[in-house]
Amino acid sequence: MSQETYELKAEARERVGKGSARELRRNGMIPAVIYGDKQAPISIAINTNEVTKRIHAGGFMTTIATINVDGKKYQVLPKDYQLDPVRDFTMHVDFLRVSRDSQVTVAIPVHFENEDKAPGIKSGGVLNIVRHDVEVHCPANAIPEAFTVDLTGKKVGDSIHISDVTLPKNVSPVITDRDFTIATIVAPLVAVEDEATETVEAEGEEKSED
Structure with a gap:
């Protein structure tokens, strides 16, 4: 609550x-x-x-x-x-x-825990938060304070979807047509930039050889 x-x-x-x-x-x-x-x-x-x-x-x-x-x-x-x-x-x-019987639509904040137990983050990966809150339908007298996402065991490339979140009884997401993403763990920006640089350099070498 x-x-x-x-x-x-x-x-x-x-x-x-x-x-x-x-x-x-x-x-x-x-x-x-x-x-x-x-x-x-x-x-x-x-x-x-x-x-x-x-x-x-x-x-x-x-x-x-x-x-x-x-x-x-x-x-x-x-x-x-x-x-x-x-x-x-x-x-x-x-x-x-x-x-007492009212149903309301509210945006519930999402909290993340155990980042220190996520191999992807410990190795330098970054938690990319797609949704800081999730809009849900719920009883007015039972509005969740927040949704908590456990990052234990999450690796680079992993995604957290709404189906990974345990919702309280009588609480349902407003979006129902897809299993939407809440967060992902992505590779470090430096690694991505280095990879892009290597690709550009490789393409340059190929052109030189031509």
């Missing part, structure tokens, strides 16, 4: 639009919306510092939260947030309502 749930206090907001959003941000608040579960969306304002702390703490997009809107509580899952491209502060957050 992801980190423990947490609660954020929020205020309902009646005014929407760019002018209202700018005013909120000047006052240390962020405009946000709660939507989904076949109910009307609710526009809210939440404390900038509180949300920013949660985002930087990690697991923000995979942790169920409780939002207290003027005394009424909603179980939600963050679905998106926008950062200012210049100053990098949070500008807006979207929250999806969830219930």
